[in-house]
Amino acid sequence: MPLASCLLPFAYSLLPAPFLRINTMTNQQSQQQQFIEYITDQIFSINTTETQKLCFQLRFTPENWEQKNVDIARQMKEELGGFNEPSIGTTIGEVLDKLKNHFEEEMAKHGINLDNRPPGRPADQGQSPWRIAYGWLWEHKFPYWQMDCLWQTLIKKAASPSHWLGFTPNSNRIVVPKSKKHEVVVGVSYHMHVELDCDQEHLLLLHRGIYNNGVVTNYVLCPSQAFAPVNRLKDKKMLMPQSGAMCEEITFDTVGQEEFLAIVLEDSLDLPWLTPNEEEPAPIWNPERLKELWTRLAEDSNNWQAFYRSFEVVKASA
Numbered sequence: 001m002p003l004a005s006c007l008l009p010f011a012y013s014l015l016p017a018p019f020l021r022i023n024t025m026t027n028q029q030s031q032q033q034q035f036i037e038y039i040t041d042q043i044f045s046i047n048t049t050e051t052q053k054l055c056f057q058l059r060f061t062p063e064n065w066e067q068k069n070v071d072i073a074r075q076m077k078e079e080l081g082g083f084n085e086p087s088i089g090t091t092i093g094e095v096l097d098k099l100k101n102h103f104e105e106e107m108a109k110h111g112i113n114l115d116n117r118p119p120g121r122p123a124d125q126g127q128s129p130w131r132i133a134y135g136w137l138w139e140h141k142f143p144y145w146q147m148d149c150l151w152q153t154l155i156k157k158a159a160s161p162s163h164w165l166g167f168t169p170n171s172n173r174i175v176v177p178k179s180k181k182h183e184v185v186v187g188v189s190y191h192m193h194v195e196l197d198c199d200q201e202h203l204l205l206l207h208r209g210i211y212n213n214g215v216v217t218n219y220v221l222c223p224s225q226a227f228a229p230v231n232r233l234k235d236k237k238m239l240m241p242q243s244g245a246m247c248e249e250i251t252f253d254t255v256g257q258e259e260f261l262a263i264v265l266e267d268s269l270d271l272p273w274l275t276p277n278e279e280e281p282a283p284i285w286n287p288e289r290l291k292e293l294w295t296r297l298a299e300d301s302n303n304w305q306a307f308y309r310s311f312e313v314v315k316a317s318a
Contacts, residue, residue: 031149035142036061043098054079055088056095060134092130099133103141112136143287150290151208154261158306165260165309166193170249184258184311189249192227194238198305200264201233204274204293206285211256211313219282221260223274226281231268246281252313262307269296 036057044053058064058072073088100107100114107114114129162182167190184190194203205222209215222228226247227240241247252258268274271292273283285293297304 043102055091147287158308192240202265202268203231204263206261208259211254218285224282225276229276259310265304
């Protein structure tokens with residue numbers, strides 16, 4: 001969250017993409033096209049030429065992976081009604097500069113540095129700068145964009161009554177300001193209360209933290225060895241951390257936003273990463289795991305409900 005000290009925090013520095021509507025999450029080609037459009041909006045300003053935009057969209061789409069740059073130049077000439085084909089290398093270089101300027105920090109985390117582009121044509125086409133940037137976009141950026149779309153889709157399906165999730169301070173060591181709606185305070189020890197009046201009784205509780213320092217964390221809180229080894233909603237209520245959990249309290253240590261998504265099912269999901277264990281006390285939900293969860297939920301869409309609530313994390317008052 002980052003949470004209590006008993007957890008090993010995991011984070012990736014990827015700010016969430018705006019929600020993009022996806023009619024079906026199995027339509028890979030549609031998702032790829034929406035991703036291209038999203039990146040286009042990110043890296044090109046309103047003053048950018050249509051030539052650069054089109055070059056990016058043609059050169060970096062998976063459909064054109066096998067095509068040579070001269071083939072891309074011909075397509076551009078046809079679509080634009082005119083293009084100086086020998087200048088395709090220069091135009092691709094301009095596009096790479098746009099990518100670098102916008103995503104330089106993210107690329108650096110994966111060892112990508114487009115400033116080290118060698119002049120001329122590389123002997124190994126696999127080391128071509130546009131291929132390196134292409135690989136980063138589709139192997140690293142795209143899966144997390146997909147994950148955010150899935151997360152937003154689940155939120156859209158969720159009910160959001162204010163009473164289903166709350167936090168109670170359990171320490172007098174820190175002065176806690178008067179409670180405000182949807183707020184928790186840095187450094188305060190809390191217990192989490194879940195109360196869900198629904199027919200299903202097996203809880204899956206996912207958490208996402210978005211912090212002001214650019215860090216994002218994704219945890220499974222229930223079922224988890226850290227907070228809630230037992231996912232059964234007894235009397236439709238649950239208190240976390242549970243007795244027998246590795247953590248004894250929940251503490252927020254970074255200003256930002258905390259999101260909580262509860263999925264309540266008739267039966268527990270038999271996914272290995274949802275089996276509480278001490279080796280991964282608070283499982284991380286990543287692109288692969290969230291897609292696996294979505295697939296299972298889609299198979300039985302009538303037997304689960306979703307609930308969502310978010311909290312602002314603020315500093316304690318003086």
